[in-house]
Amino acid sequence: MKWLLVTGGSGFIGSNYIEYVLEHDKDTAIINYDLLTYAGNKANSKSVENHERYFFVQGDIANKNQVRQVFETYPIDRVVNFAAETHVDNSIENPSTFIRTNVLGTQVMLEVAQNYWMIGRDALGYPVYKEGVKFLQISTDEVYGTLEDNGSFTEASPLEPNSPYSASKTSGDLLVRAYNKTYHLPVNITRCSNNYGPKQHSEKFIPAMILKALNNQSLTLYGDGKQVRDWIYVGDHCKAIHLVLEKGKDGEVYNIGGDQERQNIEIAKLILSSMKKEDSLIEHIKDRLGHDRRYAINHQKLTNDLGWQPNYDFYKGLEETVSWYIAQKQK
Numbered sequence: 001m002k003w004l005l006v007t008g009g010s011g012f013i014g015s016n017y018i019e020y021v022l023e024h025d026k027d028t029a030i031i032n033y034d035l036l037t038y039a040g041n042k043a044n045s046k047s048v049e050n051h052e053r054y055f056f057v058q059g060d061i062a063n064k065n066q067v068r069q070v071f072e073t074y075p076i077d078r079v080v081n082f083a084a085e086t087h088v089d090n091s092i093e094n095p096s097t098f099i100r101t102n103v104l105g106t107q108v109m110l111e112v113a114q115n116y117w118m119i120g121r122d123a124l125g126y127p128v129y130k131e132g133v134k135f136l137q138i139s140t141d142e143v144y145g146t147l148e149d150n151g152s153f154t155e156a157s158p159l160e161p162n163s164p165y166s167a168s169k170t171s172g173d174l175l176v177r178a179y180n181k182t183y184h185l186p187v188n189i190t191r192c193s194n195n196y197g198p199k200q201h202s203e204k205f206i207p208a209m210i211l212k213a214l215n216n217q218s219l220t221l222y223g224d225g226k227q228v229r230d231w232i233y234v235g236d237h238c239k240a241i242h243l244v245l246e247k248g249k250d251g252e253v254y255n256i257g258g259d260q261e262r263q264n265i266e267i268a269k270l271i272l273s274s275m276k277k278e279d280s281l282i283e284h285i286k287d288r289l290g291h292d293r294r295y296a297i298n299h300q301k302l303t304n305d306l307g308w309q310p311n312y313d314f315y316k317g318l319e320e321t322v323s324w325y326i327a328q329k330q331k
Contacts, residue, residue: 004079010036012199017242039085079113082138084172087165090203110176133186139190139191140191147296173191173253191256205264213281219268233310235312240302256308257298261296262314270318
């Protein structure tokens with residue numbers, strides 16, 4: 001039995017990932033380690049809470065004693081680190097929270113994992129680890145900054161974060177890289193485009209637009225609303241994450257993209273159309289500070305090396321997502 005520690009497993013992507021692993025990997029037990037802040041909802045894991053291979057521990061990734069306790073209690077051999085503060089607007093208002101979780105928290109996880117997995121040193125003095133261990137850092141395309149009208153981010157693109165959120169995620173990524181280069185800790189980093197699907201927090205763009213439309217409130221768009229994002233259905237993302245965990249080459253970064261670039265205003269109109277609402281509900285407001293204009297992910301490395309492809313059609317996925325939020329509203 002493999003023992004997988006998923007940090008932030010009560011969040012949107014983390015909870016979907018746990019469901020995916022329990023269904024598709026029968027030889028893995030999961031410890032969900034989550035602080036249950038506003039973005040972590042224990043109800044997200046209701047479908048698996050009684051599963052024999054699922055265990056929940058409430059705790060903080062930046063608290064070294066709590067993290068040590070988890071490693072002492074369970075024979076963890078792999079970590080997928082989802083735990084993070086992620087909302088850009090919140091990072092502009094309160095960047096210190098993002099630094100604590102996304103930078104300090106990542107370093108604490110790396111240090112504890114290294115200490116518990118290390119079984120000796122080689123002739124050159126580098127740590128030697130138990131066979132099969134890995135630390136997988138879940139990151140974001142926002143570490144690359146913004147794009148012009150053409151091109152896409154590759155793993156070789158420079159890291160040019162433009163918000164406190166993306167700067168904190170970049171710092172976490174660089175710590176993961178450093179632990180691989182300095183201590184030879186087995187690691188991978190994945191950087192994904194914008195996710196959507198069931199269970200996403202209401203502060204995020206697509207659920208926010210859906211819920212506002214449901215309540216006949218204004219769908220507020222920053223600036224002209226023509227900011228472009230590449231969208232990926234959360235299920236496709238989860239498949240890619242687990243593939244990298246199982247088969248990713250040590251030390252490598254893998255971009256995960258959905259090949260579905262859309263302007264924010266286009267998505268708002270699609271949501272209104274699916275709900276038979278008028279475009280007059282759209283309201284343009286002053287643009288956000290440091291707002292990146294366009295993201296686009298090139299996932300050819302992941303496709304060529306590991307054989308992954310996004311499968312979900314954006315229109316189908318958006319329709320299912322709208323239906324899910326409507327159903328939740330009616331409960």
